[in-house]
Amino acid sequence: MLRKKRCVAMLLAGGQGSRLGILTSHMAKPAVPYGGKYRIIDFPLSNCANSGIDVVGVLTQYRPLELNSYFGSGAPWDLDVTSGGVFVLPPYQTGSSGTWYKGTANAIYQNIAFIAQYNPDYVLILSGDHIYKMDYAAMLKHHIRTGADATIAVRQVPWEEASRFGIMNTDDEDTIIEFEEKPKNPKSNNASMGVYIFSWDKLRKYLEEDEANPNSSNDFGKNIIPSMLADRCKLTAYTFSGYWKDVGTISSLWEANMDILEDRPEIDLHDKSWRIYARNEGYLPQYIEQGAELSRCLITEGCRIAGTVTHSICSTGVTVEKGAQIIDSVLMPGVHVKSGARVVRSIIAENAVIGEDARVGEPDGDIAVVGIGVTVEPGTAVAAGVQYEPNHGG
């Protein structure tokens, strides 16, 4: 018998993340590296740890092995506790049936037994493709205080962008009266962040009803929230005003990385009261050689830098040789840029090698991407906007 938990978190790690192209051809989106030493999933996980939530179920049906080995015992996030922890929950077969996750709501439905073990009062639903620091405990307090059945975190987006989001229309007391998915003429600019807190008994009831409806697409935004509204359940908006960045596309991932190069970034990763934890590989300290030129860049453990790095991020274990130039780019863990090579406005994925005098990306135009473990041959060029992975799909 597991100990009762007040709140259990379920993280929808989703599928392949096809909008991230070749960056997710070998790994699930939440495992994509960010900011030099983090992975996207470190943000919701660290938020959980900092909010005092110590049971996190991670729902994925794509390459669970990588995520499992990344989580290990959960120790990096202080989630290696006897009474909880971090659990990867892929779909599985039961006696007579078993299916892939049909939608976000179905993924939770298939894991009702997992949640029920902890007999929680509340369930926090998270997604794994945003960079943000958020106190879920404060949101839970709000949920309890308002006596809501469900609380949806919202964030004000620029009006001109509102039609790209799920928009919550509320009354004066933050009670949601209407939900519109990507409205042509938005009535408000309160966009759903995909962060929900449900009272467990209500969620369970609606998940079971939704599953019984053959016409449902088993999705939180399309089905669960609208049916709860139709039944006049109490749904409350919780306004979040901090930094929040979607990293679901190549360009937004690049932008989110560039954001933390500002003098005073909107998201403070130095904040000791809200640390972002990550699995740490125990590399040597970074070594900056004689002749290196660094300006407005972030460099981390295991790097060896002898070249020029401007407005860029060098992740764990990166080597930049003498005479190499890195500008406006993100080098993911283990990348090796050889002498004379020039990388501009690019994302270079893990363990890729940029050969001598090669050219990747251009000062203007779309972001160039070099795939995981790919070698760009010496003297060759990868143009702006190209996703370079010669043997992709092979």
Added chain:
Amino acid sequence: MSDIMGIIYTGEMDTRLRELTAVRAIASVPILARYRVIDFPLSSMVHSGIRDIGVIMQRNYRSMLDHLGSGKEWDLHGKRNGLTILPPFSTKDSVGVYEGMLDALHSNLPYLRSCKEKYVVITNSFMLYNADFEDMVEQHEKTGADITLMYTKDPGVRRSGQGKYCEVQPDGQVTQIEVDPITNRFDNTMLEVFCMTRELLISLIDLSTSRGQYHFTRQLLRNAVNDKSMKLYGYECKSRVWAIDSVEAYYKCSMELLDPENRASIFPEDRPVLTKLRDEMPTRYAPGSHVSNSLIADGCVIEGTVENCILFRSVRIGKGAVIRNSIVMQDGRVSPMAEVDHTIMDKQTIIRESTRLIGAANYPVLVSKGLTV
């Protein structure tokens, strides 16, 4: 399952490290941007497959307890075995202050008896090296020695009037030992790393302490060589060795390890040195920063000039500040326009704006923990 257990003795004399050891034992002196000295012997043991490790503490061990914790970072937090902290305690025979290593081992006989391994490796905690103890024990078995001791020919660790040296025959036998000579007659400096069977160690501890002998090398080993009562063999350490036995030695070692080749000898890629982790963001290099030949940990913000330096975690170097040939420990701050050269800044020290602090290569300035200059 490894048949070797490890003991790390951290009770070394540390007066020559001045303020560096005012608040900590040598074993927990911060070194090379993110490590503590004890990480080196401890990591060597872990990579040699040793799963049962006892750390004998003597004084100022609060920072070491904090550093080692449950042994998680070294994967030593298991149920069947792992890290055992052996703090001093007073009994009817002892007041908890050890006379020497044998005395310390004597106090911890119950721990030694409770372990199951056949062999024991004992090491000091003031030297930086990277050794394969499995290989050492293998040689120990082959030669049929009673005790095998590790030595190095590295000239950097020889000290006039200090240190333990031994004569090693071509077949590996140790025939003479000298302690603290003004001029050493043998080029082999002992590391104070020994291996033997656990059973032999237990009987030697009992025998010696009952005769009032508390020092392992000075008394027990020297006597054993002189009266040929035991077979002693030497095992040459395959990595470079640095001894952290004075402020000057600490400084020299740090500067030498800025050289990538030196670093490679004690940081082999397949045997990384493990240490306690702190989750810091990557280091930020501002426009206008100049950095050259420096080893830098995460969490720093660098806006000034840094040459030939070692910066620990969360160090700030202000705009227009210049720091050369120096070591800045965790949370140190060099304010804008300050100039620092040949200086060791202990943890949480601050150099105020436009201050100049210049030491010499053979006598670095040492700023004690928490001070503001």
